Amino acid sequence: MQKNAENSPLVAAEALPERAILVHLYLSQVKDTENLLEFQTLAESAGVEIAAVLTTSRSSPHIKYYVGQGKAQEIADAVKQFDADVVLVNHQLSPAQTRNLQSLCDCRVVDRTGLILDIFAQRARSHEGKLQVELAQLRHLSTRLVRRLGNQDQQKGGAVGLRGPGETQLETDRRLIKVRIQQLQNRLEKVSKQRNQNRKTRQKADIPTVSLVGYTNAGKSTLFNAITNAGVYAADQLFATLDPTLRRIDVQDVGTTILADTVGFIRFLPHDLVSAFKSTLQETTEATLLLHVIDAADDRKNENIDAVNQVLDEIGALDIPTLLVFNKADKLEGIEPHIEYNDESKPVAVYLSAQRQQGIDLLFTAMQACLKNELVSETVLLPITAGQLYTQFRQHNCIKSEAFNDFGDRLLTIEVDKVQWHKWLKQFPELAEYVEFAEWA
Numbered sequence: 001m002q003k004n005a006e007n008s009p010l011v012a013a014e015a016l017p018e019r020a021i022l023v024h025l026y027l028s029q030v031k032d033t034e035n036l037l038e039f040q041t042l043a044e045s046a047g048v049e050i051a052a053v054l055t056t057s058r059s060s061p062h063i064k065y066y067v068g069q070g071k072a073q074e075i076a077d078a079v080k081q082f083d084a085d086v087v088l089v090n091h092q093l094s095p096a097q098t099r100n101l102q103s104l105c106d107c108r109v110v111d112r113t114g115l116i117l118d119i120f121a122q123r124a125r126s127h128e129g130k131l132q133v134e135l136a137q138l139r140h141l142s143t144r145l146v147r148r149l150g151n152q153d154q155q156k157g158g159a160v161g162l163r164g165p166g167e168t169q170l171e172t173d174r175r176l177i178k179v180r181i182q183q184l185q186n187r188l189e190k191v192s193k194q195r196n197q198n199r200k201t202r203q204k205a206d207i208p209t210v211s212l213v214g215y216t217n218a219g220k221s222t223l224f225n226a227i228t229n230a231g232v233y234a235a236d237q238l239f240a241t242l243d244p245t246l247r248r249i250d251v252q253d254v255g256t257t258i259l260a261d262t263v264g265f266i267r268f269l270p271h272d273l274v275s276a277f278k279s280t281l282q283e284t285t286e287a288t289l290l291l292h293v294i295d296a297a298d299d300r301k302n303e304n305i306d307a308v309n310q311v312l313d314e315i316g317a318l319d320i321p322t323l324l325v326f327n328k329a330d331k332l333e334g335i336e337p338h339i340e341y342n343d344e345s346k347p348v349a350v351y352l353s354a355q356r357q358q359g360i361d362l363l364f365t366a367m368q369a370c371l372k373n374e375l376v377s378e379t380v381l382l383p384i385t386a387g388q389l390y391t392q393f394r395q396h397n398c399i400k401s402e403a404f405n406d407f408g409d410r411l412l413t414i415e416v417d418k419v420q421w422h423k424w425l426k427q428f429p430e431l432a433e434y435v436e437f438a439e440w441a
Helices: 031-043 068-083 095-105 114-123 127-144 169-204 219-230 273-276 280-286 301-313 360-371 387-395 418-427 431-440
Strands: 019-026 049-058 086-089 110-111 209-214 245-251 255-261 289-295 322-325 338-341 349-350 375-382 398-404 410-417
Touching: 019 031, 019 068, 019 418, 031 068, 031 114, 049 209, 068 255, 068 338, 086 095, 095 110, 110 169, 114 387, 127 169, 127 387, 209 219, 209 301, 209 338, 219 245, 219 289, 219 322, 219 360, 245 322, 255 398, 289 387, 322 360, 338 360, 375 418, 375 431, 387 410
Parallel strands: 019 049, 019 086, 086 110, 209 255, 209 289, 289 322, 322 349
Antiparallel strands: 245 255, 338 349, 375 410, 398 410
8 A cells, every 4th residue: 555645545455454643732731631542542443553642732733734843753753663654633634734744754644534534434334324424525625635746737738639728637626526515415405305204204293203312432322222122233432333223112101202323422523524414413403302322431421421512502402301321330330220310300310231231121211201291191981893992002001990881891091191192082083982981981
């Protein structure tokens, strides 16, 4: 593999991983070591071998190299010493800074946004996910097109059949990228319309949606599998799953509910990604309830919660009712799965272990309390011909008492969610008569 090959994927097709030099700049007196540790985890998730980690402190970024000129030369020396293939910088570099560092180090330089985009490109599986990743990559690349070496910057023309005003290779690249971005946006618009249609259908049927959100690697997909047995890929790495998955679950006294697993969040999530994944994140903005999954054993959990809330605020989902789910509680000493309630006896947090299947029943209890609307209690006299309606009552486990009259009709006392009761009234118009029959009985 050539070290200076531009636009090549971060991870090569060969079995041997690429060697990387990690660079981090502290811009304040308080060193943000957690940010650096997270960047190392990102690099490992991308599949590279970390050869060295170089850090430095400055009051402000250097205009030419982002880091100082001396540190830039140190990076170049480290590239030669460790025979590195790529330099990963834990900051967003300008196109000029990227180009300057590449020239000095004689290898590829990838900033934080480029690294996250590469991980996303590896994880995307669905057609929509691949379109979203490509759109984000092209938007990122469009600001980083530079004049290339050789004759690629020359204008067309000069030879027979090619004379004319001409167009530089740089202009051609920009035009082609602009056209491709428009094509991707049109395709994603169609996908978004389909999602909106499905969402409207669920809303019309009064089917609530519960969306899993949280910091990446908090265990959302493991929890999703524990609840739904969906078999979604889960691994101990950042952005293990990228594509949204929807599954139907049944919550007692609430009925059919849609559970959505979405992409994990991270500190300093690039705006291009938020924009490109707008249709996916819309499942979060339109949710009835958010399950904010938190790694309870992570020392940085408070900072992670703030980072997730910042992204939720950015996409307009911060005001949606939220239930905190502290996952990996089995790693905490003296903590058993339990539900925490506020002063109004409403659940605000659940402690559980998705991997060990501990506390999943408590999560359903908490979801039931959060989603359950006003309960109605009715007495219904069901004739023997109303077997379908009786089956609905049994499935929703809402029968409180049951008796038979002399004619074999069932006299039922049911307690059910008000929304579900009105759905039955629409679905079974005869239900209103059965309530009147019970009053006469």
